[in-house]
Amino acid sequence: MPRFAANLSTLYPEHDFPDRFAAAAADGFEAVEYLFPYAYEATELRRRLDAHGLQQVLFNAPPGDWDAGERGIAALPGREAEVREGVDRALEYAAALDCPRVHMMAGLVPQNADPAPYRATYLPNLAYAAEQAATVGVDILIEPINGRDMPGYFLSRQADAHAVVQEVGAPNLKVQLDLYHCQIVEGDLTATLRRDLPTGRVAHLQIAGVPDRHEPDAGELNLRHLMSVVDELGFDGWIGCEYFPKAGTSEGLGWRHKFQGENA
Numbered sequence: 001m002p003r004f005a006a007n008l009s010t011l012y013p014e015h016d017f018p019d020r021f022a023a024a025a026a027d028g029f030e031a032v033e034y035l036f037p038y039a040y041e042a043t044e045l046r047r048r049l050d051a052h053g054l055q056q057v058l059f060n061a062p063p064g065d066w067d068a069g070e071r072g073i074a075a076l077p078g079r080e081a082e083v084r085e086g087v088d089r090a091l092e093y094a095a096a097l098d099c100p101r102v103h104m105m106a107g108l109v110p111q112n113a114d115p116a117p118y119r120a121t122y123l124p125n126l127a128y129a130a131e132q133a134a135t136v137g138v139d140i141l142i143e144p145i146n147g148r149d150m151p152g153y154f155l156s157r158q159a160d161a162h163a164v165v166q167e168v169g170a171p172n173l174k175v176q177l178d179l180y181h182c183q184i185v186e187g188d189l190t191a192t193l194r195r196d197l198p199t200g201r202v203a204h205l206q207i208a209g210v211p212d213r214h215e216p217d218a219g220e221l222n223l224r225h226l227m228s229v230v231d232e233l234g235f236d237g238w239i240g241c242e243y244f245p246k247a248g249t250s251e252g253l254g255w256r257h258k259f260q261g262e263n264a
Contacts, residue, residue: 011249042092
């Protein structure tokens with residue numbers, strides 16, 4: 001049976017962020033993820049998790065200046081010192097929150113730029129992050145992101161992500177497979193799942209409806225079929241619900257009840 005984690009950056013927008021933990025627990029979620037924890041003290045987030053019996057399963061390393069439009073810095077030449085500072089900060093939060101996975105965003109590159117210097121920066125930064133994370137039992141994740149939602153993002157295709165993981169060669173460097181992004185970029189989701197999940201390189205899945213990123217059963221994806229493939233392949237990781245509810249979050253969770261029973 002799929003294990004769904006609520007993404008608190010996108011779900012429950014009707015609540016202030018600290019109150020989203022309670023809302024997710026009230027709807028039967030047992031795990032949460034979100035973009036960034038750094039606006040809050042780790043002790044406060046830990047208190048919210050514990051109070052509502054939730055696991056923290058994923059968050060992102062510092063992405064550079066998000067408000068100014070940056071979307072990660074791991075592949076950006078000249079930002080190596082900032083990357084290392086960010087890794088240290090992320091791992092401090094991961095330890096405090098008992099979070100086993102941290103996603104490192106690659107960043108945006110100019111149109112038609114030579115990818116070589118970016119890749120030459122990206123791989124050593126990921127190797128450093130994985131080495132540091134291994135000492136505290138944390139996996140570092142990389143995620144291909146579609147260029148429609150995030151134009152210029154350095155990493156967009158699954159094969160490229162797996163090639164990076166294999167080249168770095170760290171056992172705790174893994175891929176975050178978002179079926180929403182993958183469908184937009186390359187499609188063929190069933191074949192992708194059957195090809196990539198058995199490798200052991202995929203540590204986390206995410207879902208949302210395509211094309212509008214609403215509830216995951218809305219649009220062109222056959223969610224029941226995809227989740228049956230995930231089960232068939234024995235994937236036991238978490239599946240993050242990173243979508244924007246069309247109306248109220250709780251009111252739109254009927255799709256989840258189909259997988260986890262009417263009391264979910």
